[in-house]
Amino acid sequence: MISTIDTISVILLLEECYEDQSAYISTIDRVFSDIGAPYEILVIANGTGNFFRSRISQIQGISHRLRAFEFGNRTTQAVCLKAVLKEVKGETLVILGAYQQLTDDSIRTVVDAMEDSCDVVSPWRRKRVDPPFNRFQSRVFNWLMRWFVGAKLHDFSCTVKVVRRTVLEETELYGNMFRFLPVLAADRGFRVKEVPVRHLQERGKTGLYRPSDYITRLIDIFTLFFNTRFTRKPLRFFSAIGIVFMFFGSLSMLLLFIERFFFNTPIGNRPFLFLSLLLTILGVLVSSAGLLGEIIAFTNGRKKREYTIEKTI
Amino acid sequence: MQKNTRADADKKVYLSIVVPLYNEEESIRQVTDKIVQACSRFEFVWEIVFVDDGSTDMTWQLIEQMKSSINNLHAIKFRKNYGQTSAMVAGFEYARGDIIVTMDGDLQNDPADIPKLLEKVNEGYDIVSGWRKNRKDSRSRVLPSKIANRIISLTTGVRLHDYGCSLKAYRAECIKPLKAYGEMHRFLPALASMTGARITEIPVRHHPRKFGVSKYGFDRILKVFSDIFAMNLIVRFSSYPLKGFVLSAVPFMIFMVFFGLLGGLAIGLSWTSGKAFFFMMAAALCGVAVVQLVILGVLGELVINTSDLTHARLPEITIKEIAIDDQYN
Numbered sequence: 001m002i003s004t005i006d007t008i009s010v011i012l013l014l015e016e017c018y019e020d021q022s023a024y025i026s027t028i029d030r031v032f033s034d035i036g037a038p039y040e041i042l043v044i045a046n047g048t049g050n051f052f053r054s055r056i057s058q059i060q061g062i063s064h065r066l067r068a069f070e071f072g073n074r075t076t077q078a079v080c081l082k083a084v085l086k087e088v089k090g091e092t093l094v095i096l097g098a099y100q101q102l103t104d105d106s107i108r109t110v111v112d113a114m115e116d117s118c119d120v121v122s123p124w125r126r127k128r129v130d131p132p133f134n135r136f137q138s139r140v141f142n143w144l145m146r147w148f149v150g151a152k153l154h155d156f157s158c159t160v161k162v163v164r165r166t167v168l169e170e171t172e173l174y175g176n177m178f179r180f181l182p183v184l185a186a187d188r189g190f191r192v193k194e195v196p197v198r199h200l201q202e203r204g205k206t207g208l209y210r211p212s213d214y215i216t217r218l219i220d221i222f223t224l225f226f227n228t229r230f231t232r233k234p235l236r237f238f239s240a241i242g243i244v245f246m247f248f249g250s251l252s253m254l255l256l257f258i259e260r261f262f263f264n265t266p267i268g269n270r271p272f273l274f275l276s277l278l279l280t281i282l283g284v285l286v287s288s289a290g291l292l293g294e295i296i297a298f299t300n301g302r303k304k305r306e307y308t309i310e311k312t313i
Numbered sequence: 314m315q316k317n318t319r320a321d322a323d324k325k326v327y328l329s330i331v332v333p334l335y336n337e338e339e340s341i342r343q344v345t346d347k348i349v350q351a352c353s354r355f356e357f358v359w360e361i362v363f364v365d366d367g368s369t370d371m372t373w374q375l376i377e378q379m380k381s382s383i384n385n386l387h388a389i390k391f392r393k394n395y396g397q398t399s400a401m402v403a404g405f406e407y408a409r410g411d412i413i414v415t416m417d418g419d420l421q422n423d424p425a426d427i428p429k430l431l432e433k434v435n436e437g438y439d440i441v442s443g444w445r446k447n448r449k450d451s452r453s454r455v456l457p458s459k460i461a462n463r464i465i466s467l468t469t470g471v472r473l474h475d476y477g478c479s480l481k482a483y484r485a486e487c488i489k490p491l492k493a494y495g496e497m498h499r500f501l502p503a504l505a506s507m508t509g510a511r512i513t514e515i516p517v518r519h520h521p522r523k524f525g526v527s528k529y530g531f532d533r534i535l536k537v538f539s540d541i542f543a544m545n546l547i548v549r550f551s552s553y554p555l556k557g558f559v560l561s562a563v564p565f566m567i568f569m570v571f572f573g574l575l576g577g578l579a580i581g582l583s584w585t586s587g588k589a590f591f592f593m594m595a596a597a598l599c600g601v602a603v604v605q606l607v608i609l610g611v612l613g614e615l616v617i618n619t620s621d622l623t624h625a626r627l628p629e630i631t632i633k634e635i636a637i638d639d640q641y642n
Contacts, residue, residue: 189367189392232495235543236536243535266587277595281602288561288609294543295554295613299620302492307399308392312407313380 007090008032008039008111013077013159016098016204017051022058024100029063031104032094035111041066042084047074077178085168093168097159099203106197107160114162119190121162122182123197124155130202137209141217149224151183153194160197164190170308172227176216180224187228189308232297232306238290246283252276327357328431329410329485333364333400334418338371344418345379345386351424360385363418364404367394398498405489414482419522422480426517430482439487439510440502442473443480443517450521461537468545469503473514476500480517484510496536500544507548554613562606565599572596 010032014021025043032039041063045052049070052059059066069084081095092114094107102110102123113121128135138157145151156179167185177184186192230237253276259265267273330348334341345361352359365373365388376388389403401415412434416422426443433441448455458477466472476499487510488501497504502512550557576592578584 189395233540233543235546236539239539239542266585273591274594277598281598284565284602285605288558288606291543291546291558291561292554292609292613292616294546295551296616297494298547298551299617301494306494307395307403309403310390310392312389313377313387 006037006092008035008037008092008094009088009090009165010039010041010094010096011081011084011088012041012043012096012098013046013080014043014048014052014098015046015074015077017048018099018203021052021098022055022062025059025066026062027100027104028096028107029066031107032111033063035108038090039065040089042087043068044080044084045070046077046080047071076174076176078173078175081168081178082173085165088165091165093163093165095159095161095163100200101159101202103198103200106200109197110160110162110195113193113195114164115193117191118193119164119167120182120185120192122153122155122192122194123158123160124153124194125158125199126196127199128202129199131206133208134202134206144218144221145180145183145224148221149183149228151180151186153182153192155194156180156182158197166190175223176220177224180220183224183228189310232301234293234297235287235290238293239287242283242285242287242290244283245279245286249276249279249281249283253280325358326360326409326411328352328355328359328412328414328427329362329404329408330359330414330416330424330427331362331364331401331404331408332416332418333366333397333404334368334372334376335366335394335397335400336368336370336372337418338368338375340420341372341375341418342379344420344424345383347420348424348427349383351427354428358385360387360408360410362404362408363388364400364407365390366396366400367391396496398493398496401498401501402491402493405483405485408485411485412482413485413488415479417479421520421522422478423518423520426480427482429515429517430480433513433515434482434484437511438513439484440505440512441482442475442502442512442514443478444473444475444514445478445519446474446516447519449519457534461541464538465500465503465541465544468541469500469506469548471503471506471512473502473512475514476502478517478519495543496540497544499537500540503544503548551617554617555607555610558606558610558613562603565602565606569596569599569603572599 010028012025012028018024025041029041032041043052043059043066045068049072052068052070059068067087069087071080071083092111094111096107102125106123110121110123128138138155142154142156145153145156161181163181163185167181167188167190171181171184171188171190173181173184182192226237252272256267256270256273256276260267330352332344332348337344341363348361361383363376363386365376373388373390376386380386380388387407389407391400391403404415405413412431414427414430416424422443430441430443458475462474462476465476466474481501483501483505487505487508490508491501491504493501493504502510506512546557572592573596576589576596579589579592
């Protein structure tokens with residue numbers, strides 16, 4: 001339960017234009033006035049400022065606790081959050097998307113789940129209402145995340161997140177990393193909790209996405225994998241790959257060598273020979289990229305603290 | 314954000330003992346007693362800095378209990394397990410002593426050796442490393458570490474018998490600016506040599522582990538070698554990355570010339586056509602590697618040049634005034 005003294009800051013990231021957004025905002029206002037704690041609502045029109053301003057008359061009068069901001073050009077959610085952080089009064093931040101994704105009760109559940117012993121609450125939509133194909137895609141993505149990044153969550157695509165202010169301050173958020181905020185926060189040592197919620201509706205694209213979307217997702221997963229493990233010891237990552245290449249390269253070279261000198265078979269025009277040469281060189285190149293990585297980590301990484309301190313006595 | 318500074322910063326402390334702890338509930342009381350026993354004779358002000366590296370057992374609770382009876386006990390609690398390097402760096406940052414002694418929290422080191430270390434520091438050394446001359450570990454454990462010590466000593470030029478010994482004494486100004494990261498704690502003396510620190514070692518006692526077992530596997534050996542390589546690169550070449558990369562390109566240049574010559578011979582003397590093709594391709598591939606390595610080196614220069622650390626050799630404390638007696642003036 002959130003203590004009644006702390007202000008809750010509700011951040012609405014409006015990235016798409018929906019006609020019922022004013023109704024959505026008033027629903028959110030009602031949900032939070034029911035909770036009873038002091039709260040504020042910060043609406044961020046991320047590239048949808050024109051639409052938002054044209055509906056301003058509907059939104060005016062919903063609540064005196066409401067403030068609105070706009071980004072002229074659409075930017076990433078990470079930038080929006082980092083930018084709005086200086087306007088935020090509360091210690092607990094509730095981040096919501098452009099439409100109501102969870103039921104009123106579930107939003108309440110997620111906010112209530114924030115306790116002293118946790119820093120991030122991530123909702124898990126147990127019964128999803130979007131088409132089966134989307135659910136399947138989502139499932140594959142979540143499975144990849146668990147398998148590759150070792151994240152212990154089940155639902156990364158939900159737009160609702162409750163975090164403590166310090167989490168946003170101390171976590172490196174950039175690009176499209178907002179989606180992975182719980183994972184990044186856990187990597188910084190914050191305690192993450194997952195609560196089951198009820199899915200109300202899903203808007204946005206259904207069916208197959210563009211191929212570039214899938215590639216982006218995969219790259220995101222790889223970025224997370226690298227960032228959470230190897231940013232301070234890049235050589236380990238690169239040399240592990242390089243050694244595999246070099247191993248197979250020299251192994252096949254050895255085989256050819258034996259063939260040439262013990263069985264007297266000519267090897268000059270064998271594709272195998274070029275493969276082994278290429279593999280060896282590739283191994284060297286990959287490992288040397290790791291050396292450059294070490295130099296970057298040494299010259300730039302020293303400024304940043306690798307660890308996070310919970311308390312000192 | 315939790316700041317790594319303290320309220321009682323006005324008191325002058327001479328010695329700080331930094332102990333990283335990870336799940337040491339069985340031994341922490343004994344460790345503390347031994348430190349207190351060893352240090353109670355000191356006339357100067359000293360302190361203990363425990364760093365709880367995200368323990369999942371009762372370690373932190375025990376520290377809090379002991380804090381009530383031991384005044385000069387301080388502790389840092391990490392949010393999660395970050396490894397020994399981070400724990401030590403956090404401890405260094407928090408410690409206020411002129412001299413910092415690090416040691417293990419599992420009773421392998423003996424705090425009774427601390428006075429010996431201090432004596433050596435007072436002789437004018439900046440870093441005094443412990444050397445477990447009679448190690449009480451199994452052979453399978455001692456041998457790989459002996460090899461690693463030899464390699465680190467030979468390659469970095471800082472000759473020590475026992476890099477792995479946690480019991481070490483540092484002059485604070487030599488260790489605080491280092492800001493190690495990753496898994497550098499094993500190499501701190503080598504890293505500190507970049508600051509011009511004077512380093513020596515003395516034999517210390519070693520007790521076998523009482524609780525828990527340490528892991529040593531093949532992958533760990535690979536990791537340590539990768540770290541040794543990285544450490545050498547940093548210690549030797551971080552001021553001149555291009556030089557380092559060009560040096561590693563030298564073998565490929567030699568191969569390139571060698572294969573190129575053979576290729577020329579093969580064409581000139583009309584060997585079988587396959588040979589000429591192969592030698593030329595091999596020469597070209599080696600050339601590709603050379604170009605790539607040089608390009609990476611240039612990128613390295615760019616990185617160094619644009620970083621805030623204008624001179625990677627840590628100029629902070631390289632210069633020391635030599636005391637000259639009047640009689641020479």
